[in-house]
Each structure stands twice: as C-alpha cells, then as structure tokens.
Amino acid sequence: MEILETKLMKGNEALAEAAIQAKCDAYFGYPITPQSEVLEYLSREMTVRGGVVLQAESEVASINMIYGAAGAGARVMTTSSSPGISLMQEGLSYIASAQLPCLIVNVNRGGPGLGTIQPSQGDYFQSTKGGGHGDYRLIVLAPNSVQEMADFVFLGFELADKYRNPVLILSDGAIGQMMEKVVFYKRDVVKPEKSWATTGKHPHRERNIITSLFIQPEKMEQVNLSLLKKYKEIEANEVRYEEVNAKDAEFLLVAYGLSSRISHKVVDLARHKGLKLGLLRPITLYPFPTKRIEELVPQLKGAMTVEMNAGQMVEDVRLAVNGKIPVTHYGRMGGIIPSPEEVLEKVEEFISNI
Amino acid sequence: MNEEKLEQQNTVTEEEEFELIYERPVHLTETRLHYCPGCGHSTAHKLIAEVVHELGIVTKTIGVAPVGCAVFAYDYLNIDMQEAAHGRACAVATGIKRVLPDKYVFTYQGDGDLAAIGIAETIHAVNRGENILIIFINNAIYGMTSGQMAPTTLPGMKTTTSPYGRDTSSMGMPLKMCELIAPLKGAFYVTRQAVHTATNVRKARKAILNGLKYQTLGKGTCFIEIISNCPSNWKMTPVQTIDFIEKDMIPYYPLGDVKVPKPEDLKQ
Numbered sequence: 001m002e003i004l005e006t007k008l009m010k011g012n013e014a015l016a017e018a019a020i021q022a023k024c025d026a027y028f029g030y031p032i033t034p035q036s037e038v039l040e041y042l043s044r045e046m047t048v049r050g051g052v053v054l055q056a057e058s059e060v061a062s063i064n065m066i067y068g069a070a071g072a073g074a075r076v077m078t079t080s081s082s083p084g085i086s087l088m089q090e091g092l093s094y095i096a097s098a099q100l101p102c103l104i105v106n107v108n109r110g111g112p113g114l115g116t117i118q119p120s121q122g123d124y125f126q127s128t129k130g131g132g133h134g135d136y137r138l139i140v141l142a143p144n145s146v147q148e149m150a151d152f153v154f155l156g157f158e159l160a161d162k163y164r165n166p167v168l169i170l171s172d173g174a175i176g177q178m179m180e181k182v183v184f185y186k187r188d189v190v191k192p193e194k195s196w197a198t199t200g201k202h203p204h205r206e207r208n209i210i211t212s213l214f215i216q217p218e219k220m221e222q223v224n225l226s227l228l229k230k231y232k233e234i235e236a237n238e239v240r241y242e243e244v245n246a247k248d249a250e251f252l253l254v255a256y257g258l259s260s261r262i263s264h265k266v267v268d269l270a271r272h273k274g275l276k277l278g279l280l281r282p283i284t285l286y287p288f289p290t291k292r293i294e295e296l297v298p299q300l301k302g303a304m305t306v307e308m309n310a311g312q313m314v315e316d317v318r319l320a321v322n323g324k325i326p327v328t329h330y331g332r333m334g335g336i337i338p339s340p341e342e343v344l345e346k347v348e349e350f351i352s353n354i
Numbered sequence: 355m356n357e358e359k360l361e362q363q364n365t366v367t368e369e370e371e372f373e374l375i376y377e378r379p380v381h382l383t384e385t386r387l388h389y390c391p392g393c394g395h396s397t398a399h400k401l402i403a404e405v406v407h408e409l410g411i412v413t414k415t416i417g418v419a420p421v422g423c424a425v426f427a428y429d430y431l432n433i434d435m436q437e438a439a440h441g442r443a444c445a446v447a448t449g450i451k452r453v454l455p456d457k458y459v460f461t462y463q464g465d466g467d468l469a470a471i472g473i474a475e476t477i478h479a480v481n482r483g484e485n486i487l488i489i490f491i492n493n494a495i496y497g498m499t500s501g502q503m504a505p506t507t508l509p510g511m512k513t514t515t516s517p518y519g520r521d522t523s524s525m526g527m528p529l530k531m532c533e534l535i536a537p538l539k540g541a542f543y544v545t546r547q548a549v550h551t552a553t554n555v556r557k558a559r560k561a562i563l564n565g566l567k568y569q570t571l572g573k574g575t576c577f578i579e580i581i582s583n584c585p586s587n588w589k590m591t592p593v594q595t596i597d598f599i600e601k602d603m604i605p606y607y608p609l610g611d612v613k614v615p616k617p618e619d620l621k622q
Binding site: 023026028052054056057060061062064065066067068069070071072073074076090091095098199200201202203207208209210211212213234350 | 413414415416418425426432433434435436437438439442444445446447448450451452453454457474475478519619
C-alpha cells in the first residue's frame with residue numbers, strides 16, 4: 001500500500017484520524033478519560049474535513065444517536081471508556097438485535113465503579129460475552145499498538161458492514177494515551193449500499209423498519225436463530241491472532257492488547273534462558289481463537305494468560321484447553337501494568353509447580 | 355334490529371350512487387390497529403399519515419417510534435421508521451437527522467417515554483434545536499404496562515402505582531412539558547392540542563402540518579403535545595374520557611400554542 005503519511009501520534013488521535021480517513025460519516029461521543037482526545041480531535045478535524053461530530057448529553061444518548069444514524073445508512077462511530085461503555089450496553093443490545101453496522105471503541109480503564117483512569121483489561125467479559133441483555137455478540141478487536149488503533153478502524157468498519165453487526169475496538173488507557181509511530185496508507189475505502197436503511201419510503205419498495213422488537217415468540221426465536229447463524233459464520237471466518245515462538249513452545253502465554261506487548265518481552269527473556277515459551281495473541285477476542293489453542297494443546301505442558309484484570313480471558317482459554325493441560329492466570333489490577341520480569345517469575349513458578 | 359335487516363341496510367346495491375367522502379389515508383397500512391376502542395392514538399396516527407400525504411413527503415420522511423402503547427406505530431404507518439429504546443427517540447431522531455439533514459424526521463412518544471425516562475434526551479434535543487418534529491401523546495398514564503403513574507398523571511388521580519391518588523407532596527406535580535421546553539431557544543414551535551373532539555382533531559392536524567412544514571426552515575425543534583385519553587386504564591368508557599379531558603386534563607394542560615414562530619422567522 002502506498003504510504004500517505006507517517007506520524008508520531010497518541011493512540012486515541014491515530015484512531016480518530018483513521019475514522020476520518022475511513023470516511024466515517026458521523027461521530028457521537030461524550031467526554032471521559034482516558035479517551036477524550038478522540039472527541040477533541042474529531043471536533044477539531046472532522047468538522048472541517050467533512051462529517052458530523054456531535055457531543056451528546058450522555059453515553060446513553062450517543063449510543064442511541066449511533067442507532068439512529070446507522071439505521072439511516074451512515075458509517076458511524078462512538079468512543080468511550082469503561083463506565084461510559086456500561087451506559088451504552090442497553091443501546092448496544094438494541095443495535096445488535098436490529099443488526100446495525102457501527103464501530104464502538106472502549107479505551108478500557110480500571111474498575112469496577114468509577115474506578116481509576118489508568119489502563120485496565122477489566123472489560124473483557126462485558127466486551128466478549130454480550131454485555132447488555134439478550135443473546136448477542138459484538139465482533140471485538142484488540143489493538144496492541146498505536147498503529148493498530150488506526151488500522152483496526154478500517155477493519156472494524158469493514159467487518160461491521162460485512163456482517164451488519166456492531167464492532168467493538170477494545171483498547172486500554174495505555175494504548176490510547178501512548179505515542180508511537182503510525183503510518184497512514186492510501187486506501188480505497190468502499191462503503192456498501194444499504195438498501196435496508198430508513199431514508200424515506202419510495203414507491204418501488206416496502207417501507208424499511210429498524211427494530212429490535214419481535215413480540216411473537218416464534219418470530220423472536222427465528223431472529224435469535226438467524227443471529228446465531230451469523231455468529232457461527234463470524235466464528236468460522238474472522239478469527240485473527242498472532243503468534244510469537246508458538247510453533248515449538250512447551251509453555252504458552254495467551255495475552256491481548258497491552259499485555260501481549262509485555263508478554264512478547266517475557267517470551268524473549270524466557271527463550272534467552274532456554275525456556276520454550278511461546279505467545280498466542282488473540283487479535284479478535286470474539287471470535288476467540290479457540291481452534292488454534294486446541295491445535296497447540298498436544299505440544300503444551302501448560303498455559304498462562306496475562307491480563308490486566310482478575311482473570312477473565314483465562315476462562316475462554318480453559319474452555320479451549322478443555323482440561324487437557326493446566327491453565328493459570330497472572331494479572332495486575334487497579335491500573336497497574338505488570339513488568340516482564342514480574343510475569344517471567346510467575347511463569348517460572350507455574351512451570352515448577354506442574 | 356335482526357341480522358337480516360341489518361344486512362339489507364348495509365348492502366350497497368349497484369344502482370345506488372355514493373359520493374366518497376372519507377377513506378383510509380394512503381400512508382396507513384391495512385393492519386388492524388391494536389389500540390383499545392376510543393383511544394386517541396389511532397386518531398393521532400391517522401393525522402400523521404394524512405399530513406405526510408398532503409405534503410407529499412413520504413419519500414423523505416423517517417419516523418421514530420417509542421416504547422409504550424405506540425411501540426407498534428410502524429405497523430400502521432406506511433413510512434420508513436425506526437423503533438427506539440425506551441425514552442431514546444429524540445437521540446435516535448438526532449442521529450437520523452444529522453446524517454440526513456434534508457429529510458423530515460419525527461418522533462412519536464408517550465408521556466412515560468418522553469417526560470420520564472427520556473426527559474434528558476428530549477430537553478437536550480430541543481436545546482440543540484434539532485430540526486425534528488416531536489409528537490408527544492399525553493394521556494397522563496402508562497398505557498402499555500397497564501396503568502401506572504406517569505410524570506403527567508394529574509394530582510389526586512388514581513393509578514395502579516398511586517392507588518390512593520397521586521400525592522403531590524411525595525410524588526411531585528405533573529410535568530407540563532410544553533411550558534418546560536418553550537423557553538429554550540432551540541424550540542421553534544411549541545403547541546398543545548387534543549384529539550377528543552372533531553374541532554380539536556382539525557386543530558391538531560393543522561399543528562402537525564405546520565410542525566413538518568417548518569422543518570425545511572432548519573430553525574429548530576417543533577414540539578406538539580397532544581392530550582389524549584386512555585379509556586382502559588382510566589377505567590372509563592370512551593365517552594366518559596371526553597368529559598375527563600374537558601373537566602380535568604385541559605384545566606391543568608391548557609390547549610393552544612405555547613410558542614409560535616414570528617412572521618420573519620418563517621422566511622427561509
């Protein structure tokens with residue numbers, strides 16, 4: 001791809017710039033640390049370069065503005081951080097049911113409650129298991145660099161349109177706030193026709209209705225089944241992951257986002273010591289790389305997730321491993337980022353106890 | 355009258371000539387309304403369908419339905435529509451209008467939806483002067499959930515959650531939404547209408563017509579409150595509800611324009 005420009009940017013700003021380049025039509029947001037730069041950047045840039053930017057009265061309002069604008073056929077995005085994302089869960093459930101493509105970004109901070117503004121991965125459950133009420137899934141992308149904060153915006157919009165499903169970028173306060181080199185490429189951004197959108201009823205078609213209400217049980221179940229079918233398709237086609245020294249690994253770290261950056265370093269340190277440690281980094285948290293973990297199990301003696309939470313993704317790894325090898329978790333909370341040395345010590349402790 | 359005679363009376367013979375004076379509005383679907391007999395919602399739906407037809411704007415109109423009795427409004431209005439979460443219609447309408455500024459966007463909301471759970475979205479949409487039409491059906495009760503107290507329930511009025519009557523010392527006074535939002539600069543046209551008499555229906559129709567027409571000016575929000583009735587949950591016959599509207603509702607919620615555009619405001 002032809003390079004457009006190379007810049008030093010904050011993760012939040014790179015994401016905002018990518019949204020403009022991805023031809024996002026409208027952005028609705030509400031200030032919350034550590035993601036307010038997105039709203040600020042877009043208020044400054046997108047309003048001038050073309051596009052709707054609106055600071056809503058709450059996250060509840062912004063997610064419902066997303067519902068309306070997405071239902072009207074626009075390419076739309078909102079961003080927030082953990083408490084704000086909690087407020088959006090009702091809207092997300094409606095959006096998932098009404099099958100509206102849109103991009104949601106969570107720059108995860110520490111919780112529960114008002115918590116801390118420091119980085120955390122405590123929203124894994126909420127992000128990957130639905131979050132709001134009812135049976136639904138978001139496609140969840142987990143960037144681990146400023147570059148991916150930008151790249152996943154393009155991918156996110158593409159997947160949202162492909163499956164008519166909300167896509168969540170699950171980042172964290174560190175990736176959002178840190179500055180790194182980011183390359184913007186010249187891309188051919190294509191926005192599909194949306195014949196289902198409510199744009200005004202023309203005589204040649206039936207009226208379009210955006211709804212999540214299916215009051216007859218039989219109809220509701222049909223909708224549930226068709227959503228399930230879509231999720232199976234997503235699980236079959238959209239699993240993305242990255243590996244570091246996994247092919248010959250006897251012990252496996254599983255980590256995403258910021259933790260995967262730390263874990264990469266842990267693998268380097270371990271290999272230097274002669275430990276056959278590898279890393280599997282899920283890029284899509286939903287769909288989860290369950291199959292790849294299953295494939296690796298025969299060569300493994302144990303697996304450990306490294307997460308900045310009390311142990312959430314570890315449950316998905318345990319499901320994939322299905323009791324065949326020991327699985328453990330190491331995590332720090334409260335906005336504390338573990339050091340590679342600290343993690344390595346835990347890995348060695350784990351191995352010695354197997 | 356026995357059935358045979360009734361049938362004879364209702365049978366139209368070919369020789370007879372009739373003048374068509376009323377028919378189903380073009381933009382109402384054939385679907386049978388689920389509203390209780392005597393309920394004002396059906397009349398309000400009809401008026402919207404008629405006005406959209408009169409203005410010839412169906413290809414440019416998007417409606418937003420609420421949660422409440424009108425949750426199925428899109429089953430009856432043959433118009434592109436979105437069904438919003440409870441209270442969020444004004445936020446949904448904002449989203450639609452901001453990306454489709456040349457279209458006509460309206461919300462249709464009840465008192466629980468607009469004045470309780472959705473009051474923040476309502477006030478902020480009006481305060482931003484969103485160029486949308488908000489149609490607010492005030493029947494002083496939660497109809498869909500079968501008769502609980504609404505923010506608009508009258509003082510002393512009995513509901514299933516104010517079984518001894520609304521005690522304003524602990525439950526507050528009913529909200530007068532028109533008067534609450536009219537002072538906001540973003541409110542362009544604010545009026546309170548009713549649909550319980552033929553005269554009021556005509557006035558309400560005119561208000562909806564203006565509310566949609568003004569949208570092309572891009573000068574702010576139009577807000578039309580419609581005082582309506584709820585025979586089932588007021589535990590009254592439809593005829594009794596008309597009396598209640600006249601004697602109890604209208605004295606508290608006076609009908610008429612609360613804010614009208616000045617002649618110079620009506621210029622493009």
